[in-house]
Structure formats: structure tokens, C-alpha cells
Amino acid sequence: MIQDLVKGSDLAGKYNMDGPYLAAVDIGGTKITVSIANISGILVKVYRAVQLEGDNLAVPGQVDYLIEHACRQLGIGKDDIYALGVSTCGPFGIRDGELVLVAPNLCGGLAKEREIIPNDWTEIPLQRELSRIYKKIHIENDGISAVTAERMFGAGRGEDNVVYITWSTGIGSGAYVDGRPIKGKNGNAPHIGHIYLVDNGPGCGCGNFGDMEALSSGVAIARDYKTRVTAVDMTSRDVTAMDIMAGDMAAKDVAPVDVTAEGLTVGSITAEAVFNLFRKGDPKAESVITNAARYFARGLVSINAILDTRVFIIGGSVFMNNRHILLPMVKEEFCKSFPALSKDVEFRPCALDSYLGDLAALSLVMPDDWVRQWQEKRPWEYAPEPIVLDNNLKL
Numbered sequence: 254m255i256q257d258l259v260k261g262s263d264l265a266g267k268y269n270m271d272g273p274y275l276a277a278v279d280i281g282g283t284k285i286t287v288s289i290a291n292i293s294g295i296l297v298k299v300y301r302a303v304q305l306e307g308d309n310l311a312v313p314g315q316v317d318y319l320i321e322h323a324c325r326q327l328g329i330g331k332d333d334i335y336a337l338g339v340s341t342c343g344p345f346g347i348r349d350g351e352l353v354l355v356a357p358n359l360c361g362g363l364a365k366e367r368e369i370i371p372n373d374w375t376e377i378p379l380q381r382e383l384s385r386i387y388k389k390i391h392i393e394n395d396g397i398s399a400v401t402a403e404r405m406f407g408a409g410r411g412e413d414n415v416v417y418i419t420w421s422t423g424i425g426s427g428a429y430v431d432g433r434p435i436k437g438k439n440g441n442a443p444h445i446g447h448i449y450l451v452d453n454g455p456g457c458g459c460g461n462f463g464d465m466e467a468l469s470s471g472v473a474i475a476r477d478y479k480t481r482v483t484a485v486d487m488t489s490r491d492v493t494a495m496d497i498m499a500g501d502m503a504a505k506d507v508a509p510v511d512v513t514a515e516g517l518t519v520g521s522i523t524a525e526a527v528f529n530l531f532r533k534g535d536p537k538a539e540s541v542i543t544n545a546a547r548y549f550a551r552g553l554v555s556i557n558a559i560l561d562t563r564v565f566i567i568g569g570s571v572f573m574n575n576r577h578i579l580l581p582m583v584k585e586e587f588c589k590s591f592p593a594l595s596k597d598v599e600f601r602p603c604a605l606d607s608y609l610g611d612l613a614a615l616s617l618v619m620p621d622d623w624v625r626q627w628q629e630k631r632p633w634e635y636a637p638e639p640i641v642l643d644n645n646l647k648l
């Protein structure tokens with residue numbers, strides 16, 4: 254999946270006042286973002302909601318369209334793009350030696366609830382389609398590209414053994430071991446969110462039951478709070494973590510009820526609302542969040558037993574918005590584990606945060622001499638406001 258990782262020497266003598274240009278592509282479950290940069294910084298950024306209708310070439314088609322649109326904004330052609338870094342949701346598969354996306358949040362043919370994704374795709378031939386148009390591309394899953402960017406520009410500078418984890422609606426990760434990114438046979442290592450943690454646990458979007466994402470993601474926090482409130486309402490007794498999991502089915506049969514003085518209903522609860530309830534002293538919110546943090550920490554213990562890392566960098570909205578609550582809980586649980594493995598591990602918040610999408614994709618193709626200049630001047634902090642393209646615009 255790696256094509257011609259760009260080295261500084263490739264570009265020697267090619268600089269002019271404006272170029273060369275690199276394109277950064279960030280493909281998520283809800284939107285696709287394209288930025289174009291030269292050595293002085295990010296010059297333009299465009300995004301639009303990802304369109305999941307049509308055939309399985311629709312996503313690469315949207316990427317190409319957004320690059321073309323961004324180039325037009327700069328008055329350059331697609332031929333002026335020297336290299337393309339693509340950071341995308343996964344997982345990946347390999348078809349005829351080329352990388353394909355087998356992502357359940359894009360491919361309706363893989364999702365269990367097909368009606369929520371209006372297509373029957375089982376894979377997206379991203380590498381084949383983009384390499385027909387662009388000569389130099391480097392595609393990685395967003396966990397690997399995030400850890401690469403954090404190691405280049407953020408909280409992982411100078412670290413050879415570092416794991417990045419995003420704690421958000423889902424849980425993703427990427428890792429460097431001994432100074433090298435770990436990839437695996439299809440470029441999916443390490444998919445930490447899908448480590449099994451308990452028997453008879455709640456279901457994950459991947460099809461597992463009781464894995465880390467099912468127990469500690471933002472979706473899990475909201476679900477567990479809903480279930481717990483409903484379970485308490487039904488039984489008038491306190492509930493255990495196993496009751497919460499077992500109660501998931503029962504909760505579906507119960508109509509939403511008001512649970513707070515603000516009129517918040519069970520049906521409308523988000524993870525962020527549960528954290529707000531925690532801050533107000535709600536014991537059920539405290540219990541749900543404590544459980545989620547404990548399971549998250551146990552996932553880190555498992556990955557650390559395999560990778561023997563030095564630094565965990567944690568990002569994602571669930572963590573970044575609530576890190577003063579979560580970090581002490583995670584550290585406490587983590588430090589209960591085998592001391593020989595856990596004692597020298599550090600925890601750091603993601604440093605790039607809102608800039609991570611751009612920098613993750615750019616870091617995959619950025620020449621060495623750019624890296625030095627960007628480390629010094631931090632030009633991503635002065636990137637222009639993104640242009641949002643109309644969802645109804647036909648390609």
C-alpha cells in the first residue's frame with residue numbers, strides 16, 4: 254500500500270516560489286476533506302459530506318473532485334500535485350496487490366444495518382482508482398497517519414515507542430515500535446478498539462461482543478447511561494455492570510423517559526451529556542464513566558503487553574473534552590497492571606487535536622526539509638478557513 258514515500262532528495266531543485274504542492278486527503282465516515290500545501294503552509298482546504306450512493310467508485314471520485322476543486326481555488330492543475338497523502342478510516346483489505354477499503358461505515362454491503370447506508374458495496378478500490386490519476390500516493394489508516402503526525406509535530410516528538418489512540422464515537426489507534434510504524438498484513442495494526450475484554454458484552458459495530466470499543470467508546474457511554482437509567486427505572490434497584498450489558502435488550506422495549514431536571518430524555522442522551530451529568534454529581538453517570546475508563550485502561554494494558562510502549566498519546570473528542578475526568582481514572586487502572594510493563598509508561602493528550610486531520614495525511618508524504626521547517630514555524634496554525642461544498646452539488 255505504500256508507493257514511493259517521498260524523500261527530500263526527490264524534490265531537490267524542483268522548488269519555485271509556489272510549489273511543489275502536496276495534497277492531504279482525510280476520509281472519514283461522515284466527510285472527506287482535502288487540503289493543499291506547499292512548504293510555506295496549508296493554502297486551501299475544502300470538504301463535503303461523504304456521498305455513499307452510486308457504485309463503489311463514488312468515494313475515489315469524490316476525492317478526485319475535491320482535489321480538482323481545491324486546485325482550481327489556487328489556480329493550479331492536478332498535474333501540479335507532487336504527492337498525495339491519504340489518511341482514511343478502515344479497515345483495509347488487499348485485492349490484486351492493491352489496497353481496498355473494507356469499512357463498514359462506508360460500505361453498506363458490510364454493515365449489519367444496511368438501511369442506514371444506501372449502497373451495497375463490500376469494498377472500495379481506493380488505491381487502484383487514485384493511482385490512475387496521481388503518480389505518488391501514500392494511503393494509511395487514520396490511526397497510523399495520526400501517530401505519524403503526532404510523532405513528527407506533536408506529543409510524540411523524539412519517541413521511538415509510541416501508541417496513538419483516538420477516544421471518540423469509536424476507538425482507533427496506530428503505533429510505532431522501535432522507530433517504525435507497525436502495519437500488519439493488510440495495514441490494519443493495531444485495531445485496539447476490537448480487543449476482546451469481557452464475555453457476554455454489548456455488541457460493537459464490527460460484529461464483536463464485549464470488545465473495547467463496545468465497552469468504552471462515546472457510543473458505549475451514551476448507551477450504558479440510557480440502559481442504566483432505564484434498568485433502574487424498571488427494577489427500582491441499583492445495577493451492576495453486567496446488568497447494564499444484559500439490560501441492553503430490555504431497554505429497547507421501554508419508551509424514553511425524562512431523567513434530569515433539564516428535561517433531557519433517555520432517547521436524546523449523548524456521551525457529552527453523560528459527562529455533564531457526571532460534573533453535576535450524578536451517581537449513575539459517574540458509574541458509567543468509571544466503567545468506560547476502566548475498560549479503556551484494560552485495552553491499553555493489553556496493547557502494552559504486546560508492544561511494550563513508552564508513550565500513549567490519547568486524542569478524540571470524548572477524551573479531549575473530558576481529559577481532566579478521564580486521565581486520572583485511566584492512569585489509576587493502568588498502573589494496577591504488571592509493574593514491570595506499566596511503570597515507565599507515560600500518558601499525553603494529543604497535541605495536534607483539531608489540526609490532526611490535515612497533518613496526519615500530509616505527514617505521510619512530507620519531504621524531510623519541509624518537516625524541519627514546519628516543526629519550527631508551525632504553519633498549520635495559520636491555515637485558511639475550510640470551504641464547505643454543497644452536499645447537493647453533482648460531481
Ligand SMILES: [Zn+2]
Pocket residue numbers: 446447457458459460461464466467
Ligand atoms: Zn469491535
